[in-house]
Amino acid sequence: MSDVTRESMEYDVVIVGAGPAGLSAAIRLKQIDPDLEVVVLEKGSEVGAHILSGAVLDTSGLDQLIPDWKDKGAPITVPVKKDNFYMLGEAGAMRIPNWPMPKLMSNHGKYIVSMGNVCRWMAEQAEAVGVEIFSGMAASEIVWDKDENGKDRVAGVVAGEFGRNPDGSEGPGYEPGMELRGKYVMLAEGVRGSLSKVVMEKFDLSKGHCPQKFGLGMKEIWEIDPAKHREGTVTHTMGWPLGKNAGGGSFIYHLENNQVYVGFVVHLNYENPYLYPYMEFQRFKHHPMVAELLEGGKRVAYGARAISEGGWQSIPKLTVPGAVLLGCSAGLVNVPRIKGNHNAMLSGIAAAEAAAAAIQGGRAGDELIDYEADLRSGPIATDLKKVRNVKPMWSKWGMIPSLVFGGLDMWTNDLFGFSLFGTLKHGKSDAKSTGEAKKFKEIDYPKPDGKLSFDRLTNVSFSFTNHEESQPCHLKLKDPAIPIAVNLPKYAEPAQRYCPAGVYEVIGEGAEAKFQINFQNCVHCKTCDIKDPSQNIDWTTPQGGDGPNYPNM
Template sequence: MTEIVREAMEYDVVIVGAGPAGLSAAIRLKQLDADLSVVVLEKGSEVGAHILSGAVLDPCGLDALIPDWKEKGAPLNVPVKEDNFYVLGEAGKIRVPNFPMPKLMNNHGNYIVSMANVCRWMAEQAEELGVEIFPGMACSELVYGDNGEVKGVVAGEFGKNPDGTPGAGYEPGMELHGKYVFLSEGVRGSLSKEVIAKYDLSKGHCPQKFGIGMKEIWEIDPAKHREGTVTHTMGWPLGSNAGGGSFIYHLDNNQVYVGFVVHLNYENPHLYPYMEFQRFKHHPMVAELLKGGKRVAYGARAISEGGYQSIPKVTFPGGALLGCSAGLVNVPRIKGNHNAMLSGKAAAEAAFEAIQAGRQSDELTGYEAELREGPIGKDLKKVRNVKPMWSKWGLAASLALGGVDMHLQEKLGLSIFGTLRHGKSDAAATGKAADFKKIDYPKPDGTLSFDRLTNVSFSFTNHEEEQPCHLQLKDPSVPINVNLALYDEPAQRYCPAGVYEVLEGEDGPKFQVNFQNCVHCKTCDIKDPSQNINWTTPQGGEGPNYPNM
């Protein structure tokens, strides 16, 4: 095979991913020095196309980055007016009063937003400063220097045949080299996963923990709409089967975000996270709100939940991990976008200082220190025990003990529990099918609840079929011979887009991968009990096209 020759472009900083972290880094670099050359590469068809988040935004990250964001027209238009917490039973609910909650759980001063639209606005601010932003440019490979440092990325490779060979219209893409390369790919990004393994960045840290978050946008009856209302629930329908909960956020234009999160450390392989979400909408409280409305969008993505204990080393020779690539979500607050922005700002400042000093391609130790000791570390350290408590002792104990622990952290800066550690990985937590009962899920009614493929059409997902499958099986025999035999092949259920099927054929069961449906949530890469699925990026511009997520 002929060696692929690519042109190369040189930049001061190359940023992979136009989410809140990557865009914050780009903006801050140009604020510090307008002459720095900065490029942002985004795999989505446009900035925001792959951004999915709750989202109630704590504006502290924007305050630090762009203090006059209001005057500049940032799309933070719906301040939170009311906070509600409920524990649900199948037919009823118990309101958890706000007064015993730690202050950090109060949403006063926060905004209900579309993070996709916030990122679109941030991209405009970046471009005004001179940042080059290229959407539709998936970064498929890392480029390493002579000393093993990350030197750049390969972006814009198109036209491979399904077997991976160059097709008739093959475009090799380009190498983009930087003095520093920032990986802000979101949760479980393929390049981030590679550098974490190559440089052993997780050594000494707990395994990362994850959840799968699914979200629908609904247009509801104006008489039921309460702009600025934030509601969170726990309990039914998950019960003891899994940790997780829901969010219902009333934004403007009679729209409501309805979302559901399932922690991926569940044991029962028969659990079907997507159907738990659909069942949740039939709870009387939720069904009454949505009755007469219509679902207008759907999407899903994994969420990093490991918190303080699971943050890997965030620097490596030639670059750094930003935002969800590092795992900076505050789980009890259900917020990570503010920390993503702060991480981008901190990484930019460290890179600027290094470049000013004539350095390049080394480790930005100043960023590592700032992340752990600055606002991000302080934010995550206060809540570090809530997730392991939930995993070890269940919902009730985590509510009570987690609340006490957060109060002590806020008032005294200490915890009687120290730092609880996470256990095994989410993949290893999966139990054998024979040890658990199957779960009977009601059939979607097409009004409140929907089948997966119908809902995926509301994510506006598209992939060119004549390309290599970006969901790679390390061993094609494992899904049937191991996962089906031992775990009833949970990929059939944990994927929120119906990518994986077990079909009965003449020669027995067959595993099918419908990669065209993939919404890039990365759950398969995380939860597969055999760790046999490797999520890689498809051609640029493909995947979901989220409008207002």
């Protein structure tokens, strides 16, 4: 913690992150007690600028929060009309019929949405009930104090620090930011949030739980030939091009205005350090089924984001003195359904109700154990427990056995409320899953053609990412020597490949080799913080407003 003198503002609740979890918490707090002082801090240039999700939305969370969302003009207007599942081979595809699939896998009754636009609308609803929202305000530091027993307690956050030089010193226009203090701080930063990580490590919140598992999700928005567009059609695929190299799959969602979301997810527990997730995505678009859809169209946006995939077994302890974890900071994604936004909203609602009850009951400052109890026994638990074994089955047994036994497990859970397999455990972390380069062969990827597939840096320009170059690099190396001295000879320095934005490069060879960080390209996906085999990269927040500026992801 720095010794900079800062001004301070007091609130009842400080919320970090204007995603579905944070905004739901803010709205619910004001619904319960309009007199509560609630502030939401968003590091993006505007609400929605850093939101990237599939997304087919299960509206159960929103139904509970704002039942009349349709009448209030929510940008949720494209219902799913057709649900397709395919197993891909290199030259063909086999459709998997819908009837053997558990009911929970059906997307009928759900909506294809831009979660960025949904969050923009939710922000309007929050401000209408008196929530303060500060965009371009990166929360960079936890403010601590002591509780009545002399133990550390989260008291707030530092936000809005600007103007440091690249070496970290204070520049001529330095602004120290402010301390925003609250009776409670809600961390809704998304996957691998920088402050959430600090709190989790300090209080050892993952003790007794499986390690969190992750995937890398990459997404493009395409405008396609109107003759090929089928509004409301949802398609998911597995198989080619990943094969045995990695787990993962794709999604293709037809929304309105002849637009299609094309996405690709790679599970980050892959072993081969030569795997290049971005190029697997680009190769996927050349499959005959996908190429036929996209030919004649144009790509209009690109982005990437890590996804929490550990599920029920990996949810850490969610409360500490003065703070709670919400949404993807807590890891609430239902991986088989490829949905987490509904659980994010439900977690925000539950946390808000617990915090409001504590404040109204004169217990402000008490740890919000009621929130954790609600999450572990309510609708989020019901949703995640049913699918808890699918991810560990895939990791241990591979795709086909996991489809068979995972499907059977979901059916028994859905129909009878129990699992034939109990609760399977996850293995080692995704970083430790990376194998040594000498055990693998390099993968020869086709060169992008500039029509269906694109080089990485060209695509990054379609994320509209910008970072002020005069600030310190927000990607911190714990030991600057490790990339060349350890990761390069042992793992062929996989940061060159796992980053979907071309941030990391090895320049030169032998004794002249140098590790370069092009932080200006960073799309805030957090993959480096997760997958680096030496766990040497620490993702921290750049100054507020920097990063991607997604239009309608």
